[in-house]
Amino acid sequence: MAKKRPVRWHIAVFLAPAVLVYSAIMILPLFSTLNLSLFTRTDGGTGFVGLQNFRTLFGDPRWSAAFWNALGNNLWFFAVHMLVQNPIGILLAALLSLPRLRFSAFYRTAIFIPTILSFVVVGFIWKLILSPLWGIAPDLLDMVGLKSLFAPWLGKEEYALTTLALISVWQFVGIPMMLIYAALLSIPDEIIEAAEMDGITGWSQFWRIKLPLILPAIGIISVLTFVGNFNAFDLIYVSQGALAGPNFATDILGTFLYRTFFGFQLQLGDPHMGAAIATAMFGIILVGVCLYLFLIQTRLRRYQF
Template sequence: MTNGTAPSIKKKRSWSKWTIHLFPIPALIIYGMFVLYPIMAALSYSFFEFNGMSRGNFVGLQNFLTLFTKEPYGSMFWNAFKHNGIYFIIQMVVMNGLAFFLAFIIYKRIRGSEFFKAAFFLPRVLSVIVVGFLWKLILNPNYGTVNVLLEKLGLESLQRAWLGDPDTALIVIILVNCWFGIGFGVLIFLAGFQGISSELIEAARLDGAKGFKMLSRIYLPLMIPSIMIMGVLTFIQSFEAFELIYAMQGSMGEPYYSTDTLAVFFYRLAFGSSTAAGSTSIGLGSALATCLFCFILICTSVFLRVMNKKDVEM
């Protein structure tokens, strides 16, 4: 009896080991269809010319040369790249700075901190498109809440067409994105604060560290991993900025391309009207997407390598 059941038990065990490896297959298929295939397709399309939606002749690096050297593509590319850089810098300073400060306040368990934790994250629950249209109404120059409030306060001189002025449009959109994303940063930094050993904090207090000295010499160095994580995520999000700009300003980066970014420029090239930049070209759009992907990949790899070195040193 025992001898007869032993082989069957071994077969069941071996079969169970194989079935475990089958569970990731559906996820891998979906990942391949919606992530890997589009990346590979965009890379291949960048080496071909297109006649409308049909692929034409192989042109090698011609699409890349056109993107960087032929006008108005070149100037539009660097204009959009500059805006992505501004996007990243402001978000790092404003959004992550405020998120760090708010997370520290919640960590210190100030009265009402639990309510503020939920309140700061609440905008993140909304769709980006909804946020864009909501703030577009709030910033309307005629009946928007911002200009109406300024009028009530007697500050009519500060009223303006916030999204219609090239000097303010990009800054306003970035600040709206900071309002939208600050809750996520608060959660990341709060997790970092809560991961700090209480014994280490108590030892620092016994040594006389308090106030700003405690924050700058104890908390800040120990929060470097969380800061680096938020830096990487902010960098990726800044150079992929599209939905909020599209919802608030459309695909032309209005006014006068002052809110144009690389992702918006890509959409305009590959799918939408590109007006001054010539006719729509999937090949040029794919070349731009390939450059953007490689740039983000290289910079993110460098950030992660630096972050790993910091972890080893600590």
């Protein structure tokens, strides 16, 4: 007669605090938002309208134009991070992992420090730096003979969003750098020594040996970048305000959600339409993450060390 396996109650006991906290601050608000998006204001309070809020968001020109503008800006914000931040982070990690590099610990700390700064501090400082009236950017460019290139980048529609994206890159490039740096350090010395014995050294070693081994880490960084950029709000709000000027050129889904949900100036807040926008953001992020998990991650070759 087979012995009955004991019930491992201790697993539930250890998991319960984390599950309860996560459910209280993540799961319950998520379902509350989904539920709120299915209702609208009526004379008697609120009434169930099903998917009508989403039809208004995507079908009403007054709402759809603002939504697609914010979504397009979000995609550009993400593209700048993917094309600038992550490659620079990989390059910095490769340089800092060189065994003969002196003061590498100092460089890592200096590059990572901006990531722990407040968005308010970063946004305010860069507004001062780039100000055409009292900023130091014109003087710095003048010192190297490039003052003619200066423009009020935060005040021009064609430059404002890219400028803010590059400011965000400056602040957060330390995160992919440290993650890739940790992945490079996890590569066994035996693999590197074998490559050197075969005459593969320098950057050729990085491209042919190290890069394929850290592709899973790069994939995770890409997903984190995608999720983080679609949740972006703070830097835009601090630098350009809730209206995300000039002329909504820096408006992203986060600021669009804020104005809709809470209202701003003469615009009254509508929690139900705001919940619809938040639900659409959740769907976009969910689809993006699922595409990575099922189309990219499953095809990545992983190596066990």
